[in-house]
Amino acid sequence: MDHHYDPQQTNDYMQPEEDWDRDLLLDPAWEKQQRKTFTAWCNSHLRKAGTQIENIEEDFRDGLKLMLLLEVISGERLAKPERGKMRVHKISNVNKALDFIASKGVKLVSIGAEEIVDGNVKMTLGMIWTIILRFAIQDISVEETSAKEGLLLWCQRKTAPYKNVNIQNFHISWKDGLGFCALIHRHRPELIDYGKLRKDDPLTNLNTAFDVAEKYLDIPKMLDAEDIVGTARPDEKAIMTYVSSFYHAFSGAQKAETAANRICKVLAVNQENEQLMEDYEKLASDLLEWIRRTIPWLENRAPENTMQAMQQKLEDFRDYRRLHKPPKVQEKCQLEINFNTLQTKLRLSNRPAFMPSEGKMVSDINNAWGGLEQAEKGYEEWLLNEIRRLERLDHLAEKFRQKASIHESWTDGKEAMLQQKDYETATLSEIKALLKKHEAFESDLAAHQDRVEQIAAIAQELKYAVFSPHRCTARVIKKICDYSYQAWGGRSMGTFDSPAQRTEKLLETIDQLYLEYAKRAAPFNNWMEGAMEDLQDTFIVHTIEEIQGLTTAHEQFKATLPDADKERQAILGIHNEVSKIVQTYHVNMAGTNPYTTITPQEINGKWEHVRQLVPRRDQALMEEHARQQQNERLRKQFGAQANVIGPWIQTKMEEIGRISIEMHGTLEDQLNHLRQYEKSIVNYKPKIDQLEGDHQQIQEALIFDNKHTNYTMEHIRVGWEQLLTTIARTINEVENQILTRDAKGISQEQMNEFRASFNHFDRKKTGMMDCEDFRACLISMGYNMGEAEFARIMSIVDPNRMGVVTFQAFIDFMSRETADTDTADQVMASFKILAGDKNYITVDELRRELPPDQAEYCIARMAPYNGRDAVPGALDYMSFSTALYGESDL
Numbered sequence: 043m044d045h046h047y048d049p050q051q052t053n054d055y056m057q058p059e060e061d062w063d064r065d066l067l068l069d070p071a072w073e074k075q076q077r078k079t080f081t082a083w084c085n086s087h088l089r090k091a092g093t094q095i096e097n098i099e100e101d102f103r104d105g106l107k108l109m110l111l112l113e114v115i116s117g118e119r120l121a122k123p124e125r126g127k128m129r130v131h132k133i134s135n136v137n138k139a140l141d142f143i144a145s146k147g148v149k150l151v152s153i154g155a156e157e158i159v160d161g162n163v164k165m166t167l168g169m170i171w172t173i174i175l176r177f178a179i180q181d182i183s184v185e186e187t188s189a190k191e192g193l194l195l196w197c198q199r200k201t202a203p204y205k206n207v208n209i210q211n212f213h214i215s216w217k218d219g220l221g222f223c224a225l226i227h228r229h230r231p232e233l234i235d236y237g238k239l240r241k242d243d244p245l246t247n248l249n250t251a252f253d254v255a256e257k258y259l260d261i262p263k264m265l266d267a268e269d270i271v272g273t274a275r276p277d278e279k280a281i282m283t284y285v286s287s288f289y290h291a292f293s294g295a296q297k298a299e300t301a302a303n304r305i306c307k308v309l310a311v312n313q314e315n316e317q318l319m320e321d322y323e324k325l326a327s328d329l330l331e332w333i334r335r336t337i338p339w340l341e342n343r344a345p346e347n348t349m350q351a352m353q354q355k356l357e358d359f360r361d362y363r364r365l366h367k368p369p370k371v372q373e374k375c376q377l378e379i380n381f382n383t384l385q386t387k388l389r390l391s392n393r394p395a396f397m398p399s400e401g402k403m404v405s406d407i408n409n410a411w412g413g414l415e416q417a418e419k420g421y422e423e424w425l426l427n428e429i430r431r432l433e434r435l436d437h438l439a440e441k442f443r444q445k446a447s448i449h450e451s452w453t454d455g456k457e458a459m460l461q462q463k464d465y466e467t468a469t470l471s472e473i474k475a476l477l478k479k480h481e482a483f484e485s486d487l488a489a490h491q492d493r494v495e496q497i498a499a500i501a502q503e504l505k506y507a508v509f510s511p512h513r514c515t516a517r518v519i520k521k522i523c524d525y526s527y528q529a530w531g532g533r534s535m536g537t538f539d540s541p542a543q544r545t546e547k548l549l550e551t552i553d554q555l556y557l558e559y560a561k562r563a564a565p566f567n568n569w570m571e572g573a574m575e576d577l578q579d580t581f582i583v584h585t586i587e588e589i590q591g592l593t594t595a596h597e598q599f600k601a602t603l604p605d606a607d608k609e610r611q612a613i614l615g616i617h618n619e620v621s622k623i624v625q626t627y628h629v630n631m632a633g634t635n636p637y638t639t640i641t642p643q644e645i646n647g648k649w650e651h652v653r654q655l656v657p658r659r660d661q662a663l664m665e666e667h668a669r670q671q672q673n674e675r676l677r678k679q680f681g682a683q684a685n686v687i688g689p690w691i692q693t694k695m696e697e698i699g700r701i702s703i704e705m706h707g708t709l710e711d712q713l714n715h716l717r718q719y720e721k722s723i724v725n726y727k728p729k730i731d732q733l734e735g736d737h738q739q740i741q742e743a744l745i746f747d748n749k750h751t752n753y754t755m756e757h758i759r760v761g762w763e764q765l766l767t768t769i770a771r772t773i774n775e776v777e778n779q780i781l782t783r784d785a786k787g788i789s790q791e792q793m794n795e796f797r798a799s800f801n802h803f804d805r806k807k808t809g810m811m812d813c814e815d816f817r818a819c820l821i822s823m824g825y826n827m828g829e830a831e832f833a834r835i836m837s838i839v840d841p842n843r844m845g846v847v848t849f850q851a852f853i854d855f856m857s858r859e860t861a862d863t864d865t866a867d868q869v870m871a872s873f874k875i876l877a878g879d880k881n882y883i884t885v886d887e888l889r890r891e892l893p894p895d896q897a898e899y900c901i902a903r904m905a906p907y908n909g910r911d912a913v914p915g916a917l918d919y920m921s922f923s924t925a926l927y928g929e930s931d932l
Contacts, residue, residue, distance in 0.1 A: 072277035073163070075269055079280035080170045082264035083178075083287065087114045099166045103159050105135025112142050115177045132159045140169075148176050171279050178286045193282065196289060197221065200228045206241050212281040217270055219247025222288070226254055229292045231890070233258055244271050261287045301872035302891045308869050309896045311391045312926055318384040319396055325377050326402040332370060333410045336362075340417035343424055349432045356425045356741060363759055364734055374411060375767040378404060379774040382850065385841070386778040389854050390785040392865065392927060395841035403842060422756065426746055433582060433744065435504070440580045442500045448571055449497060488565075492572075548627055552620055559616040560637035566609055567640050570648040573599070573606075577655035584746060586670045593663050600656060610649055617642050673745050680736045681750030687729060688753040691761040694723060695768060702772045702809060703801055703849075708790055709783060713776045720769045730762055778850050786857040796853050810846040819852075866927040873919035882907035882916035 077098055085094040091110050095101035102108045104127075109120045121138045124131035136155035144150060150172065157165035175189070182192045194209065201207040201224040209215045216222065218241055227236040233254050239247050248267035255261040264284045270276045346352045381404055384396050398404075576599070583589045634641075701715055737755040740748070783793060803819040804811050811819060816839070817832060827835070839851040876891045877883040883904075888897045900922065907916035 069277070071269065071273045072280070073167070075265055075273070075277040075280040076167050076171070077163075078266065078269070079264040079277075079283050080167060080174070082262040083174060083283050084111055084170065086260075086262045086287070087111055090114050098170065099161045099163045102136075102166060102169075103161055104132045105137075105139055105155075105158075108139040108158075109135060109142075112139055112173070115173070116142075116146075118142075129159060143169075143172065143176065146176055148172060171283075174279075174283050174286070178290065179282065182286070182289060190282065193286060193289060197225065197285060200225055203228070204236075212278045212285065213275045216281050216285075217276060218244040219249075219251055219267070219270075222251030222255075222284075223247055225285075225288050225292075226251060226259070230258070255288070255291075259288075259291045261291055298876050298891055301875035304872045305869060305876070306892060306896055308926060309892075309899055311387075312393075313896070313899060315384060315387060315391070315393065315396075318380060318387070319398075322377065322380050322384065322396075323399060323402060325373060325380070326398060326407060329370065329373055329377065329407060330402070330410055333414045337414055337417045340414070340421050343421075345428050345431075349429060349436065352425060352429050352432060356422070356429065359422055359425060360734075360738060360741070368763070371763045371767065374407065375770045377407060379770060382771075382774055383778060383781075386781055386850060386854070390781060394928065397841075405842065405844065426741070429744065430746060437580055437582050438500055438504055442497065442504060444578065444580075445497045445500070445575060448575060449494065452571075548623065552623055555616055555620045555623075556635045557637050559613060559620070559635060560640075562609070562613050562616070563638055563640045563645065566606075566613055567645065567648065569606065570645075570652055573652050574648065574655060577652065577659045581666070583666060583670065584673075584744070586667070586674055589663065589667045589670050593667065596659055596663060603652075603656075607649075610645060613645065614642050669743075673740075673743050676736065676740050676743060677745060677748045678750050680733065680740055681748055683729070683733050683736065684751045684753035684755075684758060687733060687758055688751075688761065690726070691758070691765050694719070694765055695761075698765075698768055698772055699809065702775065703797070703804075709776055709780050709793065713773065713780070716769065716773045716776060720773065723765060723769055730758065733758060775848070775850055779853060782850070782853055782857065788853070788857050792857075793853070796856055797849070800849050800852050808846075810848055811852070812846055816847045816852075866923045869926060870920055870923040873923060877919065881909055881911060881920070882913070883919045884913075884917065885915055888917070 081095060081098045084098070088094050088107065088111055091114050093107065093110065095107060106123055109123050112118075113120055120142050123135045123138065133155045136158045140150055140153070140155060150169075153165055153169050153172070158169060179193060180189050182189060182196065190212070194212070197209045201209055201221060204220070204224040204227075207220050207224045209221050220239060220241060223234055223236060223239055227234045234250065239250070245267050248265075248270060252263045252265070252267065256263050261284075264287070265276075265280060346355065381396070381398075388394065388396055581592060583592065698716070698719060701712060701719070704712070706712075734755065779793070782788070788796075799819060799822075800811065803815045803822075805815055806812070813836065816836075820827065820832075820835070835855070836847075839847045839855050873883055874880075876887055878887075885901055888900050891897075892900065900919075901917070903925075904917035904919060904922045906912075907918040909916075
């Protein structure tokens, strides 16, 4: 009976040269290596049955030791062998062995019992290789690869830390012996002083590895170092056989590697989660500290003394809103995203919810942020009102200075004249003249009375205004207010009983003309002074309507100028009439008009000044009109943009809300849709910046209202911040839903069902269910629960006690039973393997079995082990494993 070996069936990596019938050119060096290796390999198993072979092609000819070898390596019983010495008995036994090999799924090609019985070396080596391949190599599996590739990957993994070892094959990669030494050192570092080995001394390296393996690892010496070094390309089958013995010798370590992989996976999850927790705590602390520093600045409403200082405050606030606050808005959003992602990952990895430090909950951040926005609210409006107030005070002070200066010059000398007691010694004629003079003065005083009242009113407003003393002084205010009213009011000139004296008729006429001149000149002079004041008056306007009002008043004033000019000419006519009488009748006049100091030259001078001031006022009003037109353009420009941007923000908010609750397409479709939205939103930022620029121009122009829009810059800023936060938060929600779906194997249909149920009970359409909505939802799904059970469920879905259930928390709850997660017991069992079944583990064992960073992670966190079997430095892996799934503040 011929058996044929099928290399494709046994191992995908065998070469066609495995057809031993055709392989008649086996390299003598390879044959020698195979004979030695295969013999040693067979003896490593046969000695368990108390026997061995000396000559591989001779000792298997009767089939008895071949059957025994198969029984030892398989652990199974073969058919009873024939004990006869005849050729037929030997063929029968070999066939029984080949039949057993075939029963293990190996097809033997061109290997027949007769060739083995006849001692065919190549066929015998081929058969033994088939056995080695099937029973020593085929079941090696590393990361879903098997046999040759799996063994090679295992070697590469184990020797990776050794920089002078590069295993790429099963022939020349092993010639320098360092590969064998590295395998031993990796698993039993105490057996080899690897640091003393040299790449250029292969014989020493190979002999060291083979001797140590034989003495300490129970791996017989299967090759001679000289054979390997002396061959250009060592035999691949011999090397594979030898290496597979190392693999099996370290099979316990293989179990440890599997355990270590599980531990590494769990530790990686914890390390990532702890990093997220640290990041959250730091970000929360930094944000709260920034808020704590910023609120007092926004709450400080102490006014400055100058316009310049207040405008600097406004500039600082603009910088805060445009430069300093936006990154903090992003940080706050990122904080919430990190928190939500962390909680999702903790739920999915069977860990308890994260509880931030005292005062750093998301709700604490939100409360602090609310306090910030409350402090911010009205701050800009207060600044603008203060600037407007200071502008008005400056305007009033300037007006007061002008009016007070004019009035002081008028009052100069008046008090001295009134305080004279010249009437006490005067003649009747002089008394009469004094009475007329006083009458003329009272007429002048009456004309000034309105101006005094105006000055007093301005002084009163300045006095009670909250600002530092302006460039007018208390002395001037008091002098004007008190002196002007009291100086001339209560004087009684008394009555005189002296007999009247007759005067010449001519002098009487001149005297009457003088008196009439004085009475008319005083009010006209006062009118001109008032006109000069008004024409030079400073003004504050904030609208085109206001400047148009001033312009209309100015036009009305100009319309009165012809009548005023007629009055001027009439007054000058009185003076001319006196001059004619004097010239005509040669009257000898002593001095000038006793009733007034206002000369015709003074009247003409002031009139000329009034005429010059009129076009200047025209120019000032025209310039202000142009400025107000520019202001109106700024208002319209801002309004037009704000009226587009405001609704755009609102529309985007509504669209994002719709996307996040729709059930169209997969979660990935939603995510892509949202990311496109995010891109379009980010691309919109230049329009916001442009609006900020227009807003700055408006503030610098001291424009305080805008009838062209209901949107303020503050509205736009708040809306923009909410939009950025909402899109980022919504994207994060969908990403977390994908995490949950993938971790728990939820189908799209199930996800749609969850969404439909959630949307139905989200009665307020906020994207969240409140407690009562959630209770109704659970009842509709058949949950029959009391208060205690509902409180327990709420603690799961709302660990931060926000009073709402998000869609993410809802799907976590709905799918919580299906999670396939690691447990503390599984991790504990893995540590037990690494510890060699001990109840504790040592620092050396952790460093040997785990990657450096994870080993140090465990060493830093494991408590000392205090059991009876403890040794110095023993660590408690059991409490550590429990803590991984318990309190998350390791």
